Amino acid sequence: MSGGKGVSGVGARLVRRERTMRELSGEDRAAGDPAKEAKQRIAIPLSRSSAVGAVVVTWNSVPWIEGLMALLSQASAEGFQKVVFVDTGSTDGTVALVRAKAAGSVQIIETGNVGYAAGLNVGIRAFGSDRPPFFLLLNPDITAEPGFLDRMLEEVVKHSADPIGIADPRILEPTVDGKWVVTNRRRRNLWGWPCPSQEAPGISWTEAAHGACSLIRREVIERIGLFDEDYFLYWEEIDYCLRARRAGFRVAGIDCISIRHHPGEVRDGKNAKSETGHYYFWRNQWLYAGKAYGPWLGALFVLVRLPIFLREGFRLVCEGDFHLFQRAVQGLLMGCLGQKGPAHVQSRLLVRQE
Incomplete structure (x- = not known):
């Protein structure tokens, strides 16, 4: 009996998962109840005169x-x-x-x-x-x-x-x-x-x-x-x-x-941090500094904000997120070298229970 119940439970989960995937992909909409489908839709009011x-x-x-x-x-x-x-x-x-x-x-x-x-x-x-x-x-x-x-x-x-x-x-x-x-x-x-x-x-x-x-x-x-x-x-x-x-x-x-x-950094009581986010945030500080203030004043801007980087890096290391600190350092260095646009950063998402 227990074996049959286990198979039934797995089967039910597979059916629910398949149904969810069909709903997300739109396969069920044509076969669904039109009245129910219309009720689930949310119409956004449109007006040509809207500002x-x-x-x-x-x-x-x-x-x-x-x-x-x-x-x-x-x-x-x-x-x-x-x-x-x-x-x-x-x-x-x-x-x-x-x-x-x-x-x-x-x-x-x-x-x-x-x-x-x-x-x-x-x-x-x-x-x-x-x-x-x-x-x-x-x-x-x-x-x-x-x-x-x-x-x-x-x-x-x-x-x-x-x-x-x-x-x-x-x-x-x-x-x-x-x-x-x-x-x-x-x-x-x-x-x-x-x-x-x-x-x-x-x-x-x-x-x-x-x-x-x-x-x-x-x-x-x-x-x-x-x-x-x-x-x-x-x-x-x-x-x-x-x-x-x-x-x-x-x-x-x-x-x-x-x-x-x-x-995405904080959801469901967890701290979820992206390596990609750390990379671009610190890389683009250099990019902004150069575009906004030129090379010399831009370098001063980054130097003034360096204590923020060090404080954030210290926090990441203390919390065990050393790989995120590495990615931030990499971003800061690549920004100094003038990198811009997509960087093809291979990212992983760390989810850590606080």
């Missing part, structure tokens, strides 16, 4: 797609001019799930693993010459209150005397002990100098908007162009905001609005 177009870059984002679709469906009373999903080489069924949930209300573009900056550019180009007044750029792993986009637009538009080119809400991210902390309102700038005090109610003038959620005015894109694809991953939004500020636009934090970002 906003949305771009979402995905990579193996299945756990977040349904929540993101629900968020987009309630973000604004006016909806979006268009919503573009750019998938950069997912292998977990992300594209099939977006198609299943979107009810035809989004445009899906599949690319290879071209990087985050290039993915954003692909999405923006998809609007052609019919660009909306604002672009909302999103990570898939965010949650927010209904109507958050309307509130952001209201705050940005009413500061017409001091035009805001790029804005972001307060970004809350989880720590391994379950707390949510604001990660994009720094007391000091990238050079270590104190940030200026708040100059308007509900607004903080900042160096850069957070890449998880940012609102960009069309005029910014028309004046300074698209994101720099040399970065591939990390620092591209900091570079973009610097270029916008130098072109005369303000970068603002909308402090009356908060969203939650669920980054």
